[in-house]
Amino acid sequence: MIFIDACFRRKTPYTPIWMMRQAGRYLSEYRETRKQAKNFLDLCQRVDLATEVTLQPIEILDVDAAILFSDILVIPYEMGLPLEFQEGFGPKFLQTISEIGHLQALKPEAYKRLTYVYECVDSVRQKLPKDKALIGFSGAPWTLATYMIEGHGSKSYERSKKMLYQNPTLLHTLLQKLTDEIKQYLSMQIKAGVNAVMLFDSWANALEKSKYLEFGWFYLQDIARYLKNTFPQIPIIVFPRGVGSFLESLDGCFDVLGIDWQVDMRMAKEQVGKRFVLQGNLEPARLYDYNEMKEGVLAILETMRNSGHIFNLGHGMIKDLPRENAIALVQLVREYSSKY
Secondary structure: HHHHHHOOOOOOOOEOOOOOOOOOOOOOOHHHHHHOOOHHHHHHHHHHHHHHHHHHHHHOOOOEEEEEEOOHHHHHHOOOEEEEEOOOEEEOOOOOOOOOHHHHOOOHHHHOOOOOHHHHHOOOOOOOOOOOEEEEEEHHHHHHHHHHHOOOOOOOOOOHHHHHHHHHHHHHHHHHHHHHHHHHHHHHHHOOOEEEEEEEOHHHHOHHHHHHHHHHHHHHHHHHHHHHHOOOOOEEEEEEEEOOHHHHOOOOOOOOEOOOOOHHHHHHHHOOOOEEEEEEEEHHHHHHHHHHHHHHHHHHHHOOOOEEEEEOOOOOOOOOHHHHHHHHHHHHHHHHHHOO
């Protein structure tokens, strides 16, 4: 698998490419499948529909890796927090965590109740071409904790930061509980058949450097060490969004570091390119215009020439991006990177 080879810095005939949120509303096929589910959570839990959606970008775009279709919030949901996905608003927990009693009420071993995820992994892997990789994933402890504390996405993270500064012991207890679940959750995905795993720390940018290293990166390193010791053949990808100002402080046994679009790729290469294979980082909105997209692709490929690199966007696909440009992006990366 070219994607796995790239994760381990093995020589590849071209730079592999996949896209965050590559299964989504910009594809009419996704919208049609989505109509068959009662709601977004049902779509994640229906193995047949989740399998179909996972495979669509492989069939339509010909990317080098599929990423399991699920949601990062299934772990706290299975820990006992009621969850709704509200149209036009997004995910919302109907109960939140603010005191030790709430933590104690969470159900242990949530990973054992996520059988629909493992069944989807098995289903996809059976249908996926052998040369295409399947990526499993989880939200990072810090990002999941913010949702559990705030109840929804936030711009200020007031409740989470209040807990961090006023009751850090409570927050660390929650983060450790999530870390233990994620270790087993990703282990089960690997046993079910994924070829790589990825950790999304979407709200890493909410914290200053010292606090992120303590409350975010520390737990990611713990998960990575556990997985590397248990499954050394499985690449581990981490995407801490918005930490470009302190990239050089990130270390650990991750194989691939996702770079968001606000970070200069040359700077990332200079600071951590020898430490990690880099993944990214085209600005997703460039896909609105073919020429802008091509310019961005060529700049990134030139910068990452002869370096460990997986092509991706610097964040997820936007819901109204032209599908023809998504298809062209894959072809551009494949054509021009093969010359390098």
